[in-house]
Amino acid sequence: MTGTTLDDYTGRYAQRIQGMTASEIRALFAVASRPEVVSFAGGAPYTAGLPIDAVGEMLNELMARRGVSALQYGIGQGEEQLREQICSVMALEGIDASCGASPDDVVVTTGGQQALDLIARVFLDPGDVVFAEGPTYVGALGVFQAAQAEVVHVAMDDQGLIPEALEEAITTVARSGRQAKFLYTVPTFQNPAGVTLSEQRRERVLEICQRAGLLVVEDNPYGLFRYEGEPLRALRARVREGVIYVGTFSKTFSPGVRVGWVLAPHAVREKLVLVNEAQILCPSPFSQAVVSAYLSTMPWQEHLKGFRELYRERRDTMLESLASLMPAGTRWTRPEGGLFIWVTLPPGLHSKAMLPRAINARVAYVPGTGFYADGSGTDTMRLSYCLPPPERIREGVRRLASVMEQEMSVRAVFGAPAERGDTVGRPSVDTPAPGVA
Numbered sequence: 001m002t003g004t005t006l007d008d009y010t011g012r013y014a015q016r017i018q019g020m021t022a023s024e025i026r027a028l029f030a031v032a033s034r035p036e037v038v039s040f041a042g043g044a045p046y047t048a049g050l051p052i053d054a055v056g057e058m059l060n061e062l063m064a065r066r067g068v069s070a071l072q073y074g075i076g077q078g079e080e081q082l083r084e085q086i087c088s089v090m091a092l093e094g095i096d097a098s099c100g101a102s103p104d105d106v107v108v109t110t111g112g113q114q115a116l117d118l119i120a121r122v123f124l125d126p127g128d129v130v131f132a133e134g135p136t137y138v139g140a141l142g143v144f145q146a147a148q149a150e151v152v153h154v155a156m157d158d159q160g161l162i163p164e165a166l167e168e169a170i171t172t173v174a175r176s177g178r179q180a181k182f183l184y185t186v187p188t189f190q191n192p193a194g195v196t197l198s199e200q201r202r203e204r205v206l207e208i209c210q211r212a213g214l215l216v217v218e219d220n221p222y223g224l225f226r227y228e229g230e231p232l233r234a235l236r237a238r239v240r241e242g243v244i245y246v247g248t249f250s251k252t253f254s255p256g257v258r259v260g261w262v263l264a265p266h267a268v269r270e271k272l273v274l275v276n277e278a279q280i281l282c283p284s285p286f287s288q289a290v291v292s293a294y295l296s297t298m299p300w301q302e303h304l305k306g307f308r309e310l311y312r313e314r315r316d317t318m319l320e321s322l323a324s325l326m327p328a329g330t331r332w333t334r335p336e337g338g339l340f341i342w343v344t345l346p347p348g349l350h351s352k353a354m355l356p357r358a359i360n361a362r363v364a365y366v367p368g369t370g371f372y373a374d375g376s377g378t379d380t381m382r383l384s385y386c387l388p389p390p391e392r393i394r395e396g397v398r399r400l401a402s403v404m405e406q407e408m409s410v411r412a413v414f415g416a417p418a419e420r421g422d423t424v425g426r427p428s429v430d431t432p433a434p435g436v437a
């Protein structure tokens, strides 16, 4: 090209990436990962709890047995042996042959994140509407934004998604002459809110979606991490059609292997494989072989039990610390499983504006706004209890409570943070920093 310079790229970007920004929070997280900071920000599992030596031996053995094929290209749908094992994992949550689940309808992906991206590529055109809980998983918001879809949030309470709110959202969107493409939901131990869709509401939500002809995308990374109460069957276990199910080995084994999957109705499965091939040719055969060996040669359900005990203790510590230390007017969810607690601050506090001061006080969290497409949630935050040991959790909550109390007294004297000139506006959807998602 003559006459043009290639040092200005801004006018060349595709529309779909124009709203994508690395959030200013990322910079704070670099500081937050310092050892002196108690970080409740991460969404990463406690991989230090894995028997690393035994996993090392497993890898040696794997290389000796299947090294050549594991290092070769594979097939776009993913290896058959792993797809069969995935079906046994899903059966633990009620998704089995009786509801039509079969290895043939499983597509292996690069984590649950790529599974969501494949689904978006198959279903979403620019301007399409997607329903999602408010708040919802930040990584899903990034995917839907990249697909130029519009996310309409549906309210939750401590029983999960509110069916009446879903009905209302369907009616409102229909009134505007449109129809949502699907409901994206994390019904069990939701990220970020920690709440679980109750038994009664599971049936009700499915009924509403089926009546409205609305597809459901059920994302379930945390279902096997229940610490109390009765297990509830997944949505996909209750119906044969109409639910696309997303799973991952990121929490049950390792996020580093990047292996997840989609279980889709047969016709949709075809499309997902085509898009998978276009995007990555095939999911990593090496990673698939590692997961497959982990499932077949290691006592993985015993490991899972160990993780559940560890996370339960940390959850209990965080709940007890919140109860004894948080200022009056603070509310929080009480998760029966998973990794997250959702906190609503006393009136007037702004979690994003408060974050630099919290990090200064050596405690970190994720401000709630990142989990909404529309900038709401300024008075909320997500706390994760899976990485810090109990004594650090207590100390972290103590630090957080004291930052909140200082904010409240400053506010009492000088007015709300916005009035003090802090940044309270919300940029476009923050892309999730790995490890924070």
Ligand code: PMP
Binding pocket: 043, 110, 111, 112, 113, 114, 137, 139, 186, 191, 219, 221, 247, 248, 249, 250, 255, 259, 260, 437
């Ligand atoms: N969905 C939800 C609800 C999540 O919380 C996460 C990870 N934090 C993912 C999907 C994606 O995880 P991965 O790509 O590691 O499977």
